[in-house]
Amino acid sequence: MILIRHGQTIFNVVFSVTRVDPGVPDPLLTALGRRQAREIAAALSGEGIERVLASPYRRAIQTADTAARALGVPMTVDPDVRERFSFSCDVGTRRSDLARTWPEYDFGRLDEIWWPASEESEASFEERCARFARRMADDPARPRTAVITHWGVIRALTGERVTNGTLVRLPAADVSRET
Numbered sequence: 001m002i003l004i005r006h007g008q009t010i011f012n013v014v015f016s017v018t019r020v021d022p023g024v025p026d027p028l029l030t031a032l033g034r035r036q037a038r039e040i041a042a043a044l045s046g047e048g049i050e051r052v053l054a055s056p057y058r059r060a061i062q063t064a065d066t067a068a069r070a071l072g073v074p075m076t077v078d079p080d081v082r083e084r085f086s087f088s089c090d091v092g093t094r095r096s097d098l099a100r101t102w103p104e105y106d107f108g109r110l111d112e113i114w115w116p117a118s119e120e121s122e123a124s125f126e127e128r129c130a131r132f133a134r135r136m137a138d139d140p141a142r143p144r145t146a147v148i149t150h151w152g153v154i155r156a157l158t159g160e161r162v163t164n165g166t167l168v169r170l171p172a173a174d175v176s177r178e179t
Contacts (some may be wrong), residue, residue, distance in 0.1 A: 001051070001136060001143065001145045001146075001169075001170045002044070002047065002145070002146045002147065002167050002168070002170070003127070003149055003154050003157060003158065003162065003167070003168045003169075003170055003171055004040055004067075004146060004147065004148050004149065004165070004166070004168070005149065005151055005154055005162050005164055005165065005166050005169050006029070006059040006060045006062075006063040006148055006149070006150065006164065006165075007029045007030075007034060007035075007037045007040070007059065007062070007063045007164055007165055008029065008030050008032045008033035008036060008054070008058070008164040008165070009024070009027035009028065009029060009030060009033055009059045009089065009164075010024055010027050010030055011024045011027045011028030011087070011088070011089040012164055013030065013032075013059045014087040015087075016172045019178075020090070021082075021087050021088050021089075023087055024089055024091065025059060025088050025091035025092075025093075026057055026059075026089065026091060026092050026149070027058070027059060027089055028058055028059060028062060029059055029062045029063065033059065033062070033063070033164065033165075034062070035068045036164055036165035037062060037063040037066075037067065037165075038066060038068035038069075038070070039065040039165060040063060040066070040067050040148075040165060040167065041066055041069075041070035041071060041115070042070070043167055044071060044146055044167075045070070045071065046068075046171070047144075047146070048060060048143075048144050049067075049071055049073060049139060049143065049144055049145070049147075050073055050145070051073050051074050051075070051076065051145055051147045052068040052071070052073060052074070052075040052076070052099060052146045052148060053075075053076050053081060053145060053146070053147045053148070054066055054075055054076070054077055054078065054079075054148040054149075055077075055078070055079075055081045055082045055083065055094075055148065055149050055150060055153075056077050056078075056079055056082055056092060056098065056110055057082060057083065057090075057092060057093075057150070058084075058090075058092060058093055058098070058101075058176065059089075060081075060149060060150065061077065061098070061102060061105070061148075061164070061175060062077070062121045063148045064148035064156070065102065065105075065120045067108070067146060067148065068119055070091075073087060074118035075105060076105075076106070076107055077098075077106065077107055077109065077110065078109070078147075079109055079110055080111045080128055080129075080131060080132040080135070081132060081147055081148075081149040081150075081153050082114075082115070082149075082150070083149075083150035083151070083152050083153065084120050084121060084122075084125040084150075084152045084153075085115055085116045085118075086119050086120065090115060091109075091115060092113075092114055092115040093117050094112055094113060095107045095110040095112045095113075095114060096112060097154065098110070101153070116147070122125075125156065126156055129153055129156040129157055132144050132153075132157075137172070142172065142174070154166075154168055155172040157170060158170060
């Protein structure tokens with residue numbers, strides 16, 4: 001399985017410099033973020049990827065949509081790989097609005113308002129990531145899966161702190177280690 005941090009957003013641009021939350025809910029990709037999404041697709045082209053899983057945040061869907069279209073594979077929205085809710089960028093977009101924007105994808109696993117009302121505890125976040133890892137450990141398609149996700153999820157699953165557009169391979173042994 002390959003974990004990928006979504007492309008750059010304006011939240012990432014501002015926060016990386018100021019360390020202050022700029023108050024941007026569910027930001028879209030910047031021009032650089034869109035270029036990173038195309039680069040991700042190119043990097044995945046020789047990997048035998050058969051499906052893309054994506055967080056329900058718009059930045060992840062945009063990145064995943066670019067990759068899935070370029071690879072000619074299905075994309076599935078998976079709420080277990082969403083970011084830990086703690087900043088303005090973690091306020092999501094209503095399911096109905098996502099479905100209107102991307103009618104080709106199934107948002108049926110999401111409630112209309114699918115993000116928490118208040119900050120998600122570290123324990124809850126870690127359990128959600130562990131649940132995803134357990135589910136993927138038993139999935140025969142795991143080696144051919146790309147997951148477009150977030151900094152926190154990648155850190156929780158691998159211990160690595162990555163920048164936008166970074167790909168991280170998660171071997172089977174690491175998936176089962178999270179259970």
